[in-house]
Amino acid sequence: MSSSPPPSSAAxxxxxxxxxxxxxxxxxxxxEIEEAAALQSKTLENMIDEDCAGTPIPLPNVTGKILAKVVxxxxxxxEPGVDxxxxxxxxxxFVNVEQATVFDYILAANFLEIPTLLNLTCNVVAxxxxxxxxxxxxxxxxxxxxxSPEEEEEVRRxxxxxxx
Amino acid sequence: MAESMPEDIVVxxxxxxxxxxxxxxxxxxxRWRSLISDRAFAKSHLQRLKAGDLIPSQRFIISGCNGSLxxxxxxxxxxxxxxxxxxxxxxxxxxxxxxxVGSCDGLVCLLGPSNFVIYNPTTRExxxxxxxxxxxxxxxxxxxxxxxxxxxDDYKLVADASSSSDGNWKLAIFSxxxxxxxxxxxxxxxxxxxxxxxxxxxxxxxxxxxxxxxMYDKREGVIMSFDLLxxxxxxxxxxxxxxxxxxxxxxxxxxxxxxxxxxNCTHDRRIEGWITDEYGRGASWTKLFSVDCxxxxxxxxxxxxxxLAYTSSGKIVIWMDTKRxxxxxxxxxxxxxxxxxxxxxxxYAIYLETLVSPYLDGGAVE
Numbered sequence: 033m034s035s036s037p038p039p040s041s042a043a044x045x046x047x048x049x050x051x052x053x054x055x056x057x058x059x060x061x062x063x064e065i066e067e068a069a070a071l072q073s074k075t076l077e078n079m080i081d082e083d084c085a086g087t088p089i090p091l092p093n094v095t096g097k098i099l100a101k102v103v104x105x106x107x108x109x110x111e112p113g114v115d116x117x118x119x120x121x122x123x124x125x126f127v128n129v130e131q132a133t134v135f136d137y138i139l140a141a142n143f144l145e146i147p148t149l150l151n152l153t154c155n156v157v158a159x160x161x162x163x164x165x166x167x168x169x170x171x172x173x174x175x176x177x178x179x180s181p182e183e184e185e186e187v188r189r190x191x192x193x194x195x196x
Numbered sequence: 197m198a199e200s201m202p203e204d205i206v207v208x209x210x211x212x213x214x215x216x217x218x219x220x221x222x223x224x225x226x227r228w229r230s231l232i233s234d235r236a237f238a239k240s241h242l243q244r245l246k247a248g249d250l251i252p253s254q255r256f257i258i259s260g261c262n263g264s265l266x267x268x269x270x271x272x273x274x275x276x277x278x279x280x281x282x283x284x285x286x287x288x289x290x291x292x293x294x295x296x297v298g299s300c301d302g303l304v305c306l307l308g309p310s311n312f313v314i315y316n317p318t319t320r321e322x323x324x325x326x327x328x329x330x331x332x333x334x335x336x337x338x339x340x341x342x343x344x345x346x347x348x349d350d351y352k353l354v355a356d357a358s359s360s361s362d363g364n365w366k367l368a369i370f371s372x373x374x375x376x377x378x379x380x381x382x383x384x385x386x387x388x389x390x391x392x393x394x395x396x397x398x399x400x401x402x403x404x405x406x407x408x409x410x411m412y413d414k415r416e417g418v419i420m421s422f423d424l425l426x427x428x429x430x431x432x433x434x435x436x437x438x439x440x441x442x443x444x445x446x447x448x449x450x451x452x453x454x455x456x457x458x459x460n461c462t463h464d465r466r467i468e469g470w471i472t473d474e475y476g477r478g479a480s481w482t483k484l485f486s487v488d489c490x491x492x493x494x495x496x497x498x499x500x501x502x503x504l505a506y507t508s509s510g511k512i513v514i515w516m517d518t519k520r521x522x523x524x525x526x527x528x529x530x531x532x533x534x535x536x537x538x539x540x541x542x543x544y545a546i547y548l549e550t551l552v553s554p555y556l557d558g559g560a561v562e
Binding site for chain 1: 201202205206208209210212213214216217219220221222223224225226228229
């Protein structure tokens, strides 16, 4: 461990610049994020605590395109003085994107352990799928249904009333 | 992309869906069928449901004199969903006018001609309970109720098993977990004179409204509860006192979301509804609505119309008679009529759409 003073997690004083953390995406792009915003991610928090936040942190599971948005999300959620209603409206706009992108956000939020983003995106997907038919669900998640003909018949019989 | 979605995230998403959607999604693939039928999944789903707003998952189940059971989705009606979707018949084995004992966590307890039945209207799983061997037929004219005891993680059915009016009162209790009946003796109290009918399950206990005599020969309305853990009666909550007590012609308990709901109707057709989410003597009631229904309810008939629910748009669902219910809009004094079907409807219960299975052990279907 280095002998420098312990990293400050308190708000930066006016004379001291806010601590920035550097992140590198899977495709080599570098992003800077304020420490307060980075702490939204449990993964990043652990890395910062272990004082390996010197060099850009490599994130091999997240592309530059998505990482840019994740940084934006975390920064917004670390901003002081934002009221609940505005934040909710901002979140709604943030996830107003195409399905593939929402999936990417989910995977990034899962990898980086950002509970607020994971919760938001899972709710979005839940809303997207609640009214779908089983066939539409299979297409959506790219699931191959491998019921045998007997099982298929039984399942169909068991649940026919669920489709009335 | 979609294939690489880890299963724990898929589960997280599924747990946010309403039970109705999940029942449909059992057909998607083997893995989902196994997941959704799993007992632990149903439990997590119920916990998440209770952590949020219960009202979107609330329905009524009504029983008709020819053995029909139907579900009424009153919020969907309010949204203008059309009458076709309102009443969904259940195809379970025809019981002759099933009596509805009560409901808890999405399980509805019914009494058929010879047995009690526990039924989940959302998953359509149904089990018949063995009869108790110490009474020929448990009377449903006394007290009864169905609810959950969190300490033993067990669902219990309570029924009146008294055979004669001696000093003590006998209750039969069925435990779903053990699959057996026992009876307990309850020391009789003055208040029990008025205690009758199905108790409303709320927060670990069954509740009834009764009048008790207090000082100066006055009647006071209180709520009595039967705690399912201790298996004891308590006098719990004083009821909200309306302006003029003698005017009241109908009073009862119900459920509104996560709250206990009490309504009273006066002779001049004023209906009031109150809710509370606190337990115990110091609990305060919030007035949910107070409306004048004289424009739509005849003054020359006995007032038996029961307010069943308060929709999210502020309308009141009122059960008018054995054939119909109305949705009353107090903002403009209008109402819409809904026919409940050809069977005369005598009983109802409010229930939640859940995946909870009456087969407590087991869990997975096949």
